[in-house]
């Protein structure tokens with residue numbers, strides 16, 4: 626039997642080599658180092674300890690904008706996660722979430738012994754771990770810009786968030802936008818215009834999506850849900866985001882989600 630905590634196991638003639646006493650093993654190693662050819666009957670099998678699959682805890686796909694951000698970030702990193710979907714309406718799930726994430730909020734990532742909650746922390750954690758994934762732009766100035774606009778959406782736009790909650794399944798044709806949310810709507814579109822003009826689009830920092838696109842993706846869905854008037858550049862950016870394959874995949878799954886929050890589904 627092969628053990629998963631052995632990094633190399635020599636197999637001879639289909640059978641695991643018997644454990645040798647220390648002295649014998651030293652002799653075997655000496656003999657092996659003298660040998661010019663490796664016997665074809667000795668096959669080295671690489672075996673590493675099995676790591677548990679990373680877990681991303683999320684809630685509703687239809688309503689939870691932060692879950693969407695966390696999930697897109699994992700896609701950007703190329704991290705294959707097992708999804709743990711918790712309905713936050715269930716008090717038992719809330720108790721479980723408290724154990725998982727002290728903030729009692731989703732998303733929350735469990736990866737290789739690390740527990741990461743808060744979308745911004747997940748973004749930085751994954752970008753540091755997988756630099757080759759290009760979650761942050763290569764150019765220093767673009768990187769500074771990307772971090773700034775990502776920070777801005779993470780820490781602000783409260784009026785936009787509360788006036789236009791994410792609801793992927795819903796479409797409001799004649800939605801009356803709360804006046805307090807209009808400055809946020811304008812600011813978001815200015816951010817998109819500046820990024821696309823400076824870095825060439827179609828994503829905010831060029832040809833490939835970055836952390837900033839994951840952070841603004843739920844805003845695109847809100848603008849579409851509530852039929853928010855947009856500039857041509859903003860409309861084109863929303864089309865780019867909605868046809869980005871991971872985004873399309875999330876929206877498809879959200880449509881199949883049974884859970885509904887009545888207050889958010891009324892026509893208003």
Ligand SMILES: N[C@@H](CCC(=O)N[C@@H](CS)C(=O)NCC(=O)O)C(=O)O
Nearest residue numbers: 689690691713730731732743744745
């Ligand atoms: N700052 C947090 C915000 C996370 C957040 O507000 N998550 C919402 C879901 S979209 C949540 O878990 N709310 C708890 C609830 O619905 O009771 C982050 O960046 O992850």
